[in-house]
Amino acid sequence: MGLDAVEIVMNVEDHFGISIRNDETECVLTVGDLVALIQSRIDAAQIAACPTLTSFLRLRSSVRELTNDLMLRIRTGTRVVDMLNRTQRRQLWAQLDDILGTAAPGLRRPAILRKLLGFSATTTFVIAFLASVAIDVAILPLTLALAAGATLALQIITIPLRSIPPDTAATFGAIARRMAGISVATKQLHLRTDEEILHELRPIVAATLGTDGSKITRTTRFIEDLGMG
Structure with a gap:
């Protein structure tokens, strides 16, 4: 050939x-x-x-x-x-x-974004707890619910950013x-x-x-x- x-x-x-x-x-x-x-x-x-x-x-x-x-x-x-x-x-x-x-x-979010979301969720709940203690403990359930809603909203908003295959x-x-x-x-x-x-x-x-x-x-x-x- x-x-x-x-x-x-x-x-x-x-x-x-x-x-x-x-x-x-x-x-x-x-x-x-x-x-x-x-x-x-x-x-x-x-x-x-x-x-x-x-x-x-x-x-x-x-x-x-x-x-x-x-x-x-x-x-x-x-x-x-x-x-x-x-x-x-x-x-x-x-x-x-x-x-x-x-x-x-x-697919997963990029590692840096996952860390930021985790940090944001922790910070949001801590702020909600401290604010309730400082203002009125009775509003603690409300502030925690708001914190959970904000965390969920961030999770939903960042769904389009999922692009990293899992390890498997x-x-x-x-x-x-x-x-x-x-x-x-x-x-x-x-x-x-x-x-x-x-x-x-x-x-x-x-x-x-x-x-x-x-x-x-x-x-x-x-x-x-x-x-x-």
Whole structure:
């Protein structure tokens, strides 16, 4: 295989989570041939893959769609906060609810905000107590109720700021293990269609060969049409 072919195969393996032997590429002359090969490897992998691996590949696909980066490299040990911004983390968690079929582990507020809320709650109750003692002990229930209301209001107001995954879902590998334990047993694994594979394959081939992805079809020939070396 030429260098272009080797690079395409490596990128395809990384993107689709499959392994392609050198002898399997000898019959790949068109993009359609590669789509068929990828489909066959995915089908085989779906049967043989462990639930956690399958869940991780599905999760990785979702993250790449969120970031609009189909070549994004994600490892099982990659921390979610290092890969996704606050908005993207919330979007991913919304998807996890659908994938898991149950509520995902709740996102937390940033550590500094949790400390501030704790300090604020303590201070509010102390002030309420001291004010009641100084003015009239009889109003203590009222001041404590007001303090509780203020504390609850702060908790509600800061709900949109929840964006930090809990320790049990801090990495993509941890999320995949949870997905494998909950969803794989009750939901069918995602099987890509030929059209989905072609859609995902186009940017890989285009980026590798420096060509226009919109012109890549099933019948496009790697050597004659794309000049692959």
